[in-house]
Amino acid sequence: METYAMRLILFALLMIVPGVAIAQPADRRSGFENVDILTMTDSGMIESGHVIVSRGVIESVGDGPLPAGFDGERIDGGGGVLMPGLADMHVHYYADDMGVLYLANSTTFVRNLTGSVQTHRRDQAARSGALIAPRVATSGPIIDWGEPSSRDFFIRVQSTDEAVGAVRAQGRSGYDAVKLYEGLPANTYAAAAAEAERQGMRVYTHVPRSMDVRDVLALGVDSIEHLDGYARALMREGFTSEADRPWPQMWANADRSRFNELVAATLESGTWNVPTFAITYGRIYSADPDAYFSRPEAIYLPAWADYWAASAGQYAANAPFYEAQLREKGAFTRALYEAGAGVLIGSDGPNPFVTPGYAIHDELRGFAQAGFSNAEILRIATVDAARFMGLEGRMGVVAEGARADLVLLTGDPHDDLAVLRTPIGTMVAGNWWNREAMDSALAARAARLAAEREQRAGE
Numbered sequence: 001m002e003t004y005a006m007r008l009i010l011f012a013l014l015m016i017v018p019g020v021a022i023a024q025p026a027d028r029r030s031g032f033e034n035v036d037i038l039t040m041t042d043s044g045m046i047e048s049g050h051v052i053v054s055r056g057v058i059e060s061v062g063d064g065p066l067p068a069g070f071d072g073e074r075i076d077g078g079g080g081v082l083m084p085g086l087a088d089m090h091v092h093y094y095a096d097d098m099g100v101l102y103l104a105n106s107t108t109f110v111r112n113l114t115g116s117v118q119t120h121r122r123d124q125a126a127r128s129g130a131l132i133a134p135r136v137a138t139s140g141p142i143i144d145w146g147e148p149s150s151r152d153f154f155i156r157v158q159s160t161d162e163a164v165g166a167v168r169a170q171g172r173s174g175y176d177a178v179k180l181y182e183g184l185p186a187n188t189y190a191a192a193a194a195e196a197e198r199q200g201m202r203v204y205t206h207v208p209r210s211m212d213v214r215d216v217l218a219l220g221v222d223s224i225e226h227l228d229g230y231a232r233a234l235m236r237e238g239f240t241s242e243a244d245r246p247w248p249q250m251w252a253n254a255d256r257s258r259f260n261e262l263v264a265a266t267l268e269s270g271t272w273n274v275p276t277f278a279i280t281y282g283r284i285y286s287a288d289p290d291a292y293f294s295r296p297e298a299i300y301l302p303a304w305a306d307y308w309a310a311s312a313g314q315y316a317a318n319a320p321f322y323e324a325q326l327r328e329k330g331a332f333t334r335a336l337y338e339a340g341a342g343v344l345i346g347s348d349g350p351n352p353f354v355t356p357g358y359a360i361h362d363e364l365r366g367f368a369q370a371g372f373s374n375a376e377i378l379r380i381a382t383v384d385a386a387r388f389m390g391l392e393g394r395m396g397v398v399a400e401g402a403r404a405d406l407v408l409l410t411g412d413p414h415d416d417l418a419v420l421r422t423p424i425g426t427m428v429a430g431n432w433w434n435r436e437a438m439d440s441a442l443a444a445r446a447a448r449l450a451a452e453r454e455q456r457a458g459e
């Protein structure tokens with residue numbers, strides 16, 4: 001009994017957002033006016049319009065100011081641009097106060113690739129307004145081959161039966177997707193993917209070392225992360241690498257005459273790809289850790305991220321290949337997109353030198369460098385992400401009946417994507433977080449981490 005009460009108290013404490021004003025109840029109505037509305041629909045941009053939100057959903061979108069009799073909370077957009085929040089489709093979101101890092105970078109939806117019960121709770125808390133955070137969709141804990149360890153967040157299996165059992169267990173726990181990993185043998189992998197399909201679950205995946213990417217595509221998986229496995233299939237005839245982590249070198253030695261076959265196989269499978277360019281930018285930043293840790297957003301990194309500096313040396317061997325990796329991955333991503341295969345924006349923080357939330361701008365840059373226009377990038381980060389999630393028309397658009405997941409910007413990101421770095425405010429499920437609310441949540445996270453750092457230093 002006592003334990004239960006204590007759990008309730010702990011739960012209540014976890015729900016408190018330090019330093020943030022009380023959120024508005026999600027059932028209240030609110031309305032934006034004095035905004036240019038970037039709808040991401042056929043309506044394009046509605047200049048100087050209004051949007052009414054009720055119970056977390058967009059009730060109406062129209063020209064001019066809010067109706068005279070509107071009795072909800074009025075939000076004056078100050079002539080800014082209101083658009084759907086971005087979706088970061090590859091994150092590892094493992095602490096409540098990370099949520100604001102996404103919002104502060106115009107991201108109102110994240111797809112988490114290492115699930116736990118906490119992930120579901122965070123999504124719930126974001127929707128109720130108890131937590132200043134994006135919505136979350138998540139896979140279950142990563143399923144990989146190997147000895148179980150109490151210290152990691154993977155589910156390790158040592159037989160096909162165990163792998164199938166792990167998929168079933170995740171389905172029973174309410175996950176609608178599994179993440180399959182690099183160490184699985186081909187037959188185990190195929191059985192796990194088939195079980196996921198039987199359970200109506202989606203498969204997000206790395207390409208196992210035991211398999212060719214074509215065989216993974218043939219299983220009709222939903223998404224491949226990092227363009228895993230493609231580098232091996234695309235590298236030029238006769239290329240070999242002794243490197244421990246050969247992917248940058250493989251990409252640098254891609255044979256573009258092989259693109260078509262892999263693009264066709266991907267298109268046929270219906271599989272989407274998340275290139276995660278931000279990881280490669282992180283590898284490039286690893287050459288100068290001091291510069292990275294001097295960035296303003298470095299105060300939001302946990303103390304354990306100090307190991308990035310200590311481990312930076314291991315990335316040096318591939319340093320000559322990172323630019324070529326970005327170029328070839330970019331060219332292949334572009335080829336996929338032009339053929340009609342789905343691609344998604346995903347930043348994969350906290351990989352080394354990849355700061356959660358903030359790294360989405362590197363991902364956008366990766367797409368821009370690959371030849372994507374700002375209009376294409378913005379569609380991928382909104383409308384296309386919604387389509388991948390099966391939420392077409394309900395997410396990623398400013399339209400009647402869509403989720404009220406919005407960002408208010410100082411300008412049109414079609415002209416300059418940099419405005420996405422400094423949103424005036426964000427709305428998640430109808431909960432409005434103005435700049436002040438975001439800034440105080442950011443300050444609270446920085447203070448918590450500074451204390452953690454100090455305590456570590458004192459130990």
Ligand SMILES: [Zn+2]
Pocket residue numbers: 090091092113348
């Ligand atoms: Zn990841």
